[in-house]
Structures are given as C-alpha cells and as structure tokens.
Amino acid sequence: MSVKSKERNQLYKTFFKYVSLNVISMIGFSAFILADTFFIANGIGKDGLVSLNLVIPAYTVVYSMSLLLGTGVGTVYSIYRGEKKPKRGNEVFTQMMILGIFIGLLFTIIGLLFPDEIVMLLGAEGHLVEMSRDYTYTVFNFSIAFMVNSILVSMVRNDGHPRLAMIAMMTGSLSNILLDYIFIYPLGMGMFGAALATGIAPILSILVMVPFFIKKKHHFRFVKTEMRPLEIRKVVSIGIPTFITELSSGLVILLFNLVILHYIGEIGVAAYGIIANLALILIAIFSGVGQGIQPIISFNHGQGNQENVRRTLRLGILFSAVLAVLLYSIFIGNSDEIIRAFNSENNLELHRLAKEGMRIYFTSFLFAGMNITIISYFSAKAKPRPSFIVSLLRGILLIPPVLLLFADAMGITGVWITIPLVELLALLISLTLLHMERRKRMQMPL
Numbered sequence: 500m501s502v503k504s505k506e507r508n509q510l511y512k513t514f515f516k517y518v519s520l521n522v523i524s525m526i527g528f529s530a531f532i533l534a535d536t537f538f539i540a541n542g543i544g545k546d547g548l549v550s551l552n553l554v555i556p557a558y559t560v561v562y563s564m565s566l567l568l569g570t571g572v573g574t575v576y577s578i579y580r581g582e583k584k585p586k587r588g589n590e591v592f593t594q595m596m597i598l599g600i601f602i603g604l605l606f607t608i609i610g611l612l613f614p615d616e617i618v619m620l621l622g623a624e625g626h627l628v629e630m631s632r633d634y635t636y637t638v639f640n641f642s643i644a645f646m647v648n649s650i651l652v653s654m655v656r657n658d659g660h661p662r663l664a665m666i667a668m669m670t671g672s673l674s675n676i677l678l679d680y681i682f683i684y685p686l687g688m689g690m691f692g693a694a695l696a697t698g699i700a701p702i703l704s705i706l707v708m709v710p711f712f713i714k715k716k717h718h719f720r721f722v723k724t725e726m727r728p729l730e731i732r733k734v735v736s737i738g739i740p741t742f743i744t745e746l747s748s749g750l751v752i753l754l755f756n757l758v759i760l761h762y763i764g765e766i767g768v769a770a771y772g773i774i775a776n777l778a779l780i781l782i783a784i785f786s787g788v789g790q791g792i793q794p795i796i797s798f799n800h801g802q803g804n805q806e807n808v809r810r811t812l813r814l815g816i817l818f819s820a821v822l823a824v825l826l827y828s829i830f831i832g833n834s835d836e837i838i839r840a841f842n843s844e845n846n847l848e849l850h851r852l853a854k855e856g857m858r859i860y861f862t863s864f865l866f867a868g869m870n871i872t873i874i875s876y877f878s879a880k881a882k883p884r885p886s887f888i889v890s891l892l893r894g895i896l897l898i899p900p901v902l903l904l905f906a907d908a909m910g911i912t913g914v915w916i917t918i919p920l921v922e923l924l925a926l927l928i929s930l931t932l933l934h935m936e937r938r939k940r941m942q943m944p945l
Contacts, residue, residue: 520791540842548769549627569649578881631690644702656790741890744782747893788868863923873932874929888928893924
C-alpha cells in the first residue's frame with residue numbers, strides 16, 4: 500500500500516472516529532431537550548409545553564454564547580497545535596476561561612434581577628408568566644457552568660480525546676433525563692425541577708473530566724497571560740458562526756411563536772413546540788458532524804495539508820446528506836407515535852397541526868446539514884467571514900421576510916415551508932462561496 504493510500508485510510512478512520520463520537524454526544528445532548536419536552540408535556544400539561552417553548556430562546560442565548568467561546572478557543576488551539584505553538588494555545592485557553600466565567604456571571608446577574616421582564620419580552624402572559632419565570636430564573640443561575648463546560652469539552656476534543664468529550668457530554672445529558680423524571684414526577688417540582696435538572700447537567704459533565712486533569716493527560720493548561728484583545732477577537736470571530744447557528748434556533752422559535760399566536764393561538768404554539776424541540780435535536784446531530792470535522796480540518800490546516808482538509812469537507816457533506824435522508828425517514832415514518840408521546844391530553848387539533856408541520860418543516864434538514872458542515876469547514880480554517888455570511892443569512896436575515904410573506908399568503912402551511920426554503924437559499928450561497936474559494940486557490944501561484 501502506498502504512502503498516500505495509508506494516509507487516506509488514516510484520515511477516514513480519524514473522520515469516522517471524531518464524527519461518530521460527536522454525533523453520539525449531540526444525540527445525548529438532544530435527548531435531554533427531548534426529555535424536558537416529554538416530561539413537561541406529560542407531567543405539567545399543555546401550559547407547561549407552551550411555557551417551555553416561550554423560554555427556550557432565553558436558554559438558547561446562554562448556551563449559544565458558551566458554544567461561541569468553546570468552538571472559537573478549540574479551533575485556535577488546534578491550529579496552534581498543528582503549527583507546533585503550544586505556548587500560544589495555552590495562553591488563548593486561559594484567556595477564554597477567564598472571559599467565559601465573566602460572561603457567565605453577567606448572565607447570572609441578569610437572570611436574578613430581571614426574570615419577569617425576560618419572560619414577558621418573550622411573549623409570556625397571565626398564568627404563563629410564573630411558569631416561564633421559574634425555568635428562566637433557574638437556568639440563568641447555572642450560566643458559569645454552561646460556559647466552563649463548553650470550553651473544556653471543546654478543548655478536550657481538540658486535544659485528541661474525543662471519546663472523553665463524548666462521555667462527559669453523555670453523562671450530563673443522561674443525568675438530566677434522570678433528574679427531569681425525579682424532579683417533575685416524584686418530587687412534583689414542575690418547571691423549576693426541569694430547569695434545575697438542566698442546570699446540574701454541565702456540572703456533572705465537568706466532574707467527569709476532572710480525573711483527566713488530575714492525571715495530567717492533557718497538553719493544555721492554565722498559564723500566566725494578559726488578556727489580549729486581538730487574540731480574543733480572533734477566537735470570537737471564529738466562534739460567531741456557531742453562535743449564530745445556535746442562537747438562530749431561539750430567534751426562530753420566538754418569531755414563529757408570535758406569528759403562530761396571531762394566526763392560530765396557543766394550540767398552534769403547542770404544536771410548534773413539539774416540532775421545534777424535535778428540530779433542535781436534528782440540528783444538534785448535524786452540529787455533531789460539524790464539531791467532528793473541526794479538529795481534523797484545523798490541525799491539517801495548521802500543518803498545511805490542504806488535501807486532507809478538502810477530503811474531510813467532502814466526507815462531511817456526504818455524511819450529512821445521508822444522515823438527513825435517514826433521519827427524515829425515521830421521524831416522518833413514526834410521526835403519529837412521536838406526536839402522541841407529547842400530546843398527553845390527546846388533542847386532535849394539536850396532533851393534526853404537528854403532523855402536517857413535521858412533514859413539511861423537516862425537509863429542511865437535507866439542506867441544513869450541508870450548510871452546517873460548510874460553516875464548520877470555513878470556521879475550522881480560521882476563515883470566519885464566509886461562515887459568518889451563511890450563518891447570518893440562514894439564521895437571521897432571510898427568515899423574517901420569507902416567514903411573513905409566506906404566512907400571509909398560505910397561512911400555517913406558509914409558516915412550515917419557511918425554513919426549508921431559507922435553508923435551500925443558504926445552501927446555494929454556501930456552494931457559491933466554496934466555488935469562489937476553489938477558483939481563488941487555483942489562481943494562486945505555486
């Protein structure tokens with residue numbers, strides 16, 4: 500076997516190791532989102548489901564910020580590893596941990612001082628304010644844990660230990676599911692219990708990684724360093740596309756809630772709550788593909804091995820497309836059973852709306868998976884501008900005009916068709932940016 504064949508086979512093994520472990524991690528992470536929805540829907544009822552859907556955007560802001568820091572610092576650290584600059588990697592890790600704790604503290608203070616204002620801004624009214632406030636107030640108190648956990652998981656993954664990163668994330672997710680059940684059913688703690696389970700999860704994830712640091716199996720460590728604005732800007736610019744991708748989920752939910760309330764009312768929001776939470780799971784799985792290819796691309800980019808970078812991108816796009824078709828078939832083929840699990844009151848109108856929405860809305864994931872892979876590719880190469888453009892278009896800029904236009908013309912069907920159309924438009928732009936990069940590379944002198 501030639502040297503190139505051996506190198507290619509090694510890349511395939513690395514790809515499937517990193518991607519599979521990260522997809523499993525994100526499935527585990529998604530499971531606790533699903534568990535929150537399931538236990539709240541069945542243990543509290545329709546009002547709990549509506550309240551959860553209203554406050555998800557607030558939680559998404561905290562989680563998205565933690566991913567911004569984690570993705571950014573992991574990418575920069577991995578590039579420095581490829582360039583054999585460990586001291587720079589340790590310095591950027593230290594700076595991001597300090598920044599993460601500060602931002603987490605800021606979110607905690609906001610949650611303590613303005614819980615009512617937050618939930619009313621998100622659309623909660625009347626009796627829903629108290630239920631929504633309990634969830635938001637509690638989750639915001641764990642903001643520092645979310646920040647620290649995301650940074651450490653990303654660093655461990657980029658340090659060559661994707662299995663430990665997976666175990667840490669799975670531990671947090673599975674404990675969240677168990678605590679959800681205990682807090683909501685036997686203890687009857689309602690929305691507060693669901694939020695408390697969510698907040699404890701990152702703490703347990705961090706504890707799983709503690710022995711790894713005690714045994715000093717890691718290459719990164721805290722070092723004495725100053726806060727360097729240019730270094731921070733570099734990390735933030737790389738993490739912003741991931742931030743927008745995650746944050747857009749919350750913004751989409753907020754905007755869709757307001758439009759659906761106008762056209763249908765609370766029953767429509769409850770139906771969308773089922774769809775939105777299932778959609779978060781599927782997006783999280785595709786994010787796992789993006790997180791899996793990031794260390795491989797960043798390290799090879801740092802070493803100057805562009806052939807491995809391009810090959811990894813092709814594998815990622817193909818894997819995302821196959822995964823999207825498989826997931827669509829599974830979810831649509833079992834839509835009745837899935838909806839019944841979240842419809843404890845057996846509301847026929849809720850079932851009808853959710854089923855129709857799933858059939859149309861979920862076609863978006865073929866395009867979304869490829870978009871997320873391409874965004875991760877550009878970010879992993881420390882080229883934030885193209886990934887920022889695609890993230891901004893698919894997550895924020897295109898959605899409001901398309902939603903309002905189609906909802907006005909087609910009613911609730913227009914609401915469901917919005918995301919597939921936006922993801923398709925974004926994919927066309929993604930592919931155009933890839934083509935432009937390829938042409939630019941071909942024109943560069945040898």
